[in-house]
Amino acid sequence: MDKDKKMYVLGMFPYPSGDGLHVGHVRIYTAVDVMARYFRMKSFDPSTRSTRSGLLQARVLAPMGWDAFGLPAENAAIKNKTIPQEIVPKNYNNFREQMKALSFSFDWEREFATTDPTYYGLTQWIFLELYKKGLVYREQVPINWCPKCKTGLANEEVLPDGTHERCGTATGKKDLPQWVMKITKYADRLLSDLDMDLGEDFDKGLSFDSPQLAQDSQATRSLDWPRGILEMQRNWIGKKEGVRLFHKVEGMDLQLDAFSAYPIWCFADTFMVIAPEHPLVKELVKGSEYESSVTKFIEESAQITAEQRTEEKFEKKGVFTGRYTNDPFNPGSRLPVWVANFAVMGFGTGIIRCSAHDPRDYEFAQKYNIQLKEVVERIDPLVPVNAHTNEGVLKDSGPFTGSKISSQTIEEVKEWIEDQKIGRRETTYHLRDWVFSRQRYWGEPIPLVHCKTCGVQALPEKDLPLELPDLKSYEPTDTGESPLSRVTEWVKTTCPKCGEEARRETDTMPNWAGSCWYHLAFAFWKNANRQDGEKSTHDVLEVYRKSQSDTPYTDFWREVARPAIDKYLPVDWYLGGAEHAVLHLLYARFWNKVLYDLGHLSFTEPYLRLRSVGMVLAPDGRKMSKSWGNVINPDDVVKQYGSDPVRLYEMFMGPWDQVTAWDSRALVGMRRFLERVQKAYEDSPLDQETSPLLLQKLAKLVAHIERGIVEQKFNTCIAGCMEFVNEWKNGSLVLSREHMGNFAQIMCPFAPKTAQKLWEIAGHDSSSKVEALGWPQIEVKEGEIGLPVVYAVQINGKLRAVVEVASEVARDKEQVLKQVRASQTVAKWLVGEPKRTIFVAGKLVNFVLV
RNA sequence: GCCGAGGUGGCGGAAUGGCAGACGCACGAGACUUAAAAUCUCGCGGUAGCAAUACCGUGCGGGUUCGAUCCCCGCCCUCGGCACCA
Numbered sequence: 020m021d022k023d024k025k026m027y028v029l030g031m032f033p034y035p036s037g038d039g040l041h042v043g044h045v046r047i048y049t050a051v052d053v054m055a056r057y058f059r060m061k062s063f064d065p066s067t068r069s070t071r072s073g074l075l076q077a078r079v080l081a082p083m084g085w086d087a088f089g090l091p092a093e094n095a096a097i098k099n100k101t102i103p104q105e106i107v108p109k110n111y112n113n114f115r116e117q118m119k120a121l122s123f124s125f126d127w128e129r130e131f132a133t134t135d136p137t138y139y140g141l142t143q144w145i146f147l148e149l150y151k152k153g154l155v156y157r158e159q160v161p162i163n164w165c166p167k168c169k170t171g172l173a174n175e176e177v178l179p180d181g182t183h184e185r186c187g188t189a190t191g192k193k194d195l196p197q198w199v200m201k202i203t204k205y206a207d208r209l210l211s212d213l214d215m216d217l218g219e220d221f222d223k224g225l226s227f228d229s230p231q232l233a234q235d236s237q238a239t240r241s242l243d244w245p246r247g248i249l250e251m252q253r254n255w256i257g258k259k260e261g262v263r264l265f266h267k268v269e270g271m272d273l274q275l276d277a278f279s280a281y282p283i284w285c286f287a288d289t290f291m292v293i294a295p296e297h298p299l300v301k302e303l304v305k306g307s308e309y310e311s312s313v314t315k316f317i318e319e320s321a322q323i324t325a326e327q328r329t330e331e332k333f334e335k336k337g338v339f340t341g342r343y344t345n346d347p348f349n350p351g352s353r354l355p356v357w358v359a360n361f362a363v364m365g366f367g368t369g370i371i372r373c374s375a376h377d378p379r380d381y382e383f384a385q386k387y388n389i390q391l392k393e394v395v396e397r398i399d400p401l402v403p404v405n406a407h408t409n410e411g412v413l414k415d416s417g418p419f420t421g422s423k424i425s426s427q428t429i430e431e432v433k434e435w436i437e438d439q440k441i442g443r444r445e446t447t448y449h450l451r452d453w454v455f456s457r458q459r460y461w462g463e464p465i466p467l468v469h470c471k472t473c474g475v476q477a478l479p480e481k482d483l484p485l486e487l488p489d490l491k492s493y494e495p496t497d498t499g500e501s502p503l504s505r506v507t508e509w510v511k512t513t514c515p516k517c518g519e520e521a522r523r524e525t526d527t528m529p530n531w532a533g534s535c536w537y538h539l540a541f542a543f544w545k546n547a548n549r550q551d552g553e554k555s556t557h558d559v560l561e562v563y564r565k566s567q568s569d570t571p572y573t574d575f576w577r578e579v580a581r582p583a584i585d586k587y588l589p590v591d592w593y594l595g596g597a598e599h600a601v602l603h604l605l606y607a608r609f610w611n612k613v614l615y616d617l618g619h620l621s622f623t624e625p626y627l628r629l630r631s632v633g634m635v636l637a638p639d640g641r642k643m644s645k646s647w648g649n650v651i652n653p654d655d656v657v658k659q660y661g662s663d664p665v666r667l668y669e670m671f672m673g674p675w676d677q678v679t680a681w682d683s684r685a686l687v688g689m690r691r692f693l694e695r696v697q698k699a700y701e702d703s704p705l706d707q708e709t710s711p712l713l714l715q716k717l718a719k720l721v722a723h724i725e726r727g728i729v730e731q732k733f734n735t736c737i738a739g740c741m742e743f744v745n746e747w748k749n750g751s752l753v754l755s756r757e758h759m760g761n762f763a764q765i766m767c768p769f770a771p772k773t774a775q776k777l778w779e780i781a782g783h784d785s786s787s788k789v790e791a792l793g794w795p796q797i798e799v800k801e802g803e804i805g806l807p808v809v810y811a812v813q814i815n816g817k818l819r820a821v822v823e824v825a826s827e828v829a830r831d832k833e834q835v836l837k838q839v840r841a842s843q844t845v846a847k848w849l850v851g852e853p854k855r856t857i858f859v860a861g862k863l864v865n866f867v868l869v
Numbered sequence: 870g871c872c873g874a875g876g877u878g879g880c881g882g883a884a885u886g887g888c889a890g891a892c893g894c895a896c897g898a899g900a901c902u903u904a905a906a907a908u909c910u911c912g913c914g915g916u917a918g919c920a921a922u923a924c925c926g927u928g929c930g931g932g933u934u935c936g937a938u939c940c941c942c943g944c945c946c947u948c949g950g951c952a953c954c955a
Contacts, residue, residue, distance in 0.1 A: 865936065
C-alpha cells in the first residue's frame with residue numbers, strides 16, 4: 020500500500036442523551052464499522068505480512084466522540100436537579116459501552132467529548148482566529164422571549180403556535196446584543212465549491228482499488244454528496260443576482276430602494292409594496308390622513324407570528340400610504356406605495372416593485388383595484404405571463420420594446436439601468452449571518468473581555484482554555500442574560516491590554532461550535548486511555564501552555580495538529596442523518612474555509628463523500644417517539660439476540676439510505692442464519708477440495724461484497740452471504756479449509772464475532788485473528804471451471820426456455836444457436852425462420868419472428 | 870407551490886436494458902417429539918388446470934426498443950425538506 024494514501028471513515032458523532040443509543044445511531048455506526056473493517060482488511064499489505072503489525076500500519080481512521088455541549092443536556096440536568104457536568108459523562112460512558120457491546124471497532128484512544136476543556140480550549144482558539152480575522156461582530160438581534168418565565172428560548176422551545184413549550188405563555192421577541200459570524204462573506208465560495216474540482220484531496224483516499232473508488236478518479240472530483248443535499252445547500256445559500264433600484268418619494272426627501280431579480284420585467288411595474296416592519300413606513304405617513312390606518316395595520320401585523328404568516332391560506336392584506344414614487348422605467352408615471360404583509364424585512368430591501376407578472380402581486384392588485392400593466396402578451400388568456408419564466412417578447416417597454424427576452428437582453432437591461440443611474444447590480448443571498456451567542460450555561464464560554472477603555476479584547480492564547488465555572492444554579496436569568504453574568508467573581512477580570520478592571524463576555528457558544536471542527540481533532544487526538552505510553556493531547560498542550568511562547572495554541576496547531584491533519588484529512592466518507600444537510604454541514608464548511616485562508620489547513624472542503632442514512636421507523640410504521648411508546652432500545656435487542664444478529668439486521672432490513680420500519684421478528688432470521696453457518700462449519704471436514712461451482716460463487720460473492728460496501732448496499736451483501744451458504748449446504752457441495760477461511764473473512768465486517776468463531780472452526784487457533792490477513796482474493800479464470808452456461812431463450816422478447824450450453828462453446832454464437840435450436844421447447848415456439856436473432860454472449864438469445 | 874426520495878407478493882425488499890419477486894420474515898404442509906418449542910424438508914404473486922402448461926402481473930396512461938421494474942413524455946399517490954424570496 021502506498022504510504023501516502025489513507026482512508027478516513029466518519030459517522031456524525033452523537034449527542035449523548037440520557038436515553039442511550041438509538042437504533043438509528045446503530046444503523047449509521049454499523050455502516051461506519053463495516054466500512055472501516057473492510058478498508059482495514061483491504062489495506063493490508065502482504066509484503067509486511069511477516070511484521071507483527073502489518074495491519075496497524077494501515078492508515079484507516081474511524082474515530083468516535085461526543086457532541087456533549089448544548090441545551091438538551093442542560094435542560095435534562097435542570098429537570099433532574101443535578102448539573103450537566105455529572106450527567107454528561109454518565110451519558111457518554113453509557114454510549115461508549117453500548118457501542119463496544121456492538122463490536123464497533125472505533126479508535127477509542129482518540130475519543131473525546133466537546134465538553135473536555137482541552138478540546139474546547141482549541142474551539143476557543145479557533146473562535147479567536149475568526150474574531151481576529153474580523154469575521155465576528157456584535158449586533159442587536161432579537162431572541163425568543165417568554166415574558167412569564169422571564170427567559171430566553173431556543174427556537175425548538177417555542178411551539179408552532181408561538182407559545183412556550185413548558186408554560187404555554189405566548190412568547191415574544193427581545194433585543195439583545197449578540198455575537199454574529201459573517202458567514203455571508205463566504206456565501207459565494209460555499210456555493211461554488213460545491214461543484215469545484217477538488218483535485219488531489221480527492222485522490223488521497225483512493226488506494227484501496229474498490230470498484231466505485233476506482234471510478235471516482237476518472238469522474239470529476241467534485242464533492243460526492245447526495246444530489247438532494249447539494250440542492251438544499253444551494254437553496255439555503257440562495258444566491259440571487261439582480262438589481263437594486265432607486266425611487267424618490269414625491270414631496271419628501273426620501274429614497275426607497277427595491278431589489279429585483281427579474282429587472283427585464285420592471286417596465287410592467289405599477290405599484291410598490293413596503294414591509295410593515297420597515298423603519299421608513301412610519302415616516303411615510305407621519306402627520307398624514309393615512310397615519311392612523313397604517314399604524315393600525317402595522318400593529319395588527321406585529322401580532323401575527325411568523326408561523327401564521329407562512330400558513331398557506333394566509334391572506335394578502337395591505338393599506339395605501341398615500342405616497343407615490345417616481346418610476347424610473349416609465350418617466351412621468353408614478354407608483355403608489357402600499358404597506359403589505361407579504362413583504363418581509365430581511366429579504367432584499369423589504370421593498371418590492373410589483374406587477375401583473377407576479378401571481379402574488381397580481382392577486383393583491385385585483386383585491387385592491389390597483390391599476391396593472393402587462394409587457395408580454397398572454398398565453399393563457401385568463402392569467403398574465405409569470406415573470407419567473409423569463410420568456411416572451413416585450414411590448415411597451417421603453418427602449419426594449421420589441422426585444423425578445425434572453426439572457427443577453429437581461430444583461431442589456433442591467434447595463435441600461437446602471438447607465439441611467441436608476442439602480443445598480445446587486446447580489447442577494449438567502450443565507451444570513453450566523454448568530455453565535457447563546458445566553459445559556461452549558462456551552463463553551465466566548466473568550467472575549469469587555470474593557471471600559473479598550474473596548475472588546477480577545478483573551479490571550481496563554482489564558483485558554485477559559486473554563487466554564489462550576490455552578491450549582493445555572494438557570495437562565497430574568498434579564499435574558501447568560502447565567503454566567505451572575506457569577507461575579509468569574510465575570511470580574513482584568514483587561515488583557517491595559518490591565519484595568521474588565522468584564523468577561525458571559526454568552527456561550529452554540530452547540531454547532533464543537534461539531535464544526537471535530538473531524539479535524541480526531542486526526543491528532545490522543546486521550547489518557549492510551550496503552551502505548553504516548554503522551555495525551557492534554558499533556559502535550561500543557562507543555563505548550565507552560566512554554567515561553569505567547570501563542571501556545573498556534574504553535575501547537577502548527578507543530579502537532581497540522582501534520583496529523585494533513586495525514587488524514589479530508590474525511591473520505593462521512594455518514595449521518597439528513598437532518599444535518601444544511602446547518603452543520605454549512606457551518607463546518609465555513610470554518611474549514613476560514614482556517615484554510617488563515618493557513619491553518621491545506622484543503623478547502625472537509626467532507627469528500629457524504630451519505631445519508633434512512634430513518635428507522637417503529638414497528639407500527641410511525642416515527643419512534645417516547646410519547647407513542649414505540650421506541651426500540653438497542654440494549655434490549657442485543658441482550659435478547661446478541662450483537663452480531665443486531666448488526667446484521669440493521670444492515671439487512673432494507674436499503675441503507677431509505678426509511679424502513681423495525682421488525683423484531685425479522686431479527687430472528689439473522690440469528691438463525693448465523694447459527695446455520697456455524698453448524699455448517701462444524702459439520703465440514705477440513706481436508707476437501709472446493710467444488711468448482713462453489714468456488715465460482717465464492718469469487719463472485721467477494722466481488723459483490725466489495726462493490727456493495729462502497730455503494731452502501733449492505734442488504735444485498737448479507738443476502739449474498741445467505742445465498743452462498745444455502746448453495747453450499749443444500750447441494751452436495753464442499754468447501755476447502757482455505758475457502759472456509761475466506762468466507763469467514765468476508766463475513767467479518769458485518770458479523771465480526773461470528774466470523775472469528777468460523778475462522779477458528781476452519782482450523783486457525785484463537786491467537787490468529789480473522790481480519791489480520793487482509794481481504795481475500797479469489798481468482799477464477801473464465802472457462803477454467805468448465806461449468807455449463809445457462810442461456811435464457813426468448814421468442815419475440817418473451818421467455819420461452821432456458822438452455823444449458825457447455826462452457827467450451829458458450830461464447831460461440833453459431834454453436835450456441837445450434838444447441839439452443841435443438842431444444843424441444845424452443846423448436847415448439849420457433850415457427851418459421853426468425854427475421855432477426857439477438858445474441859448476448861453468456862446470457863440470452865432472442866428470436867424475433869415478426 | 871417548489872425541491873428531493875419513493876410506489877414491485879401477506880410484510881421488509883432483490884433485479885439499473887436481458888429468466889420479475891433473490892434473500893429474509895410471516896404463513897401452510899410434512900419429518901423429529903408423549904407433547905410443545907427449537908430444528909430440518911417441501912410449498913408459497915394471481916387466474917385456469919389433476920398435471921404438463923397457458924394467460925395476466927412491478928401506481929396509472931402513452932412512447933422508445935428485438936426486449937422495459939429499469940430509459941423518455943404526461944398524470945396519480947406516499948414520505949421527507951423548504952417557502953409570501955421580490
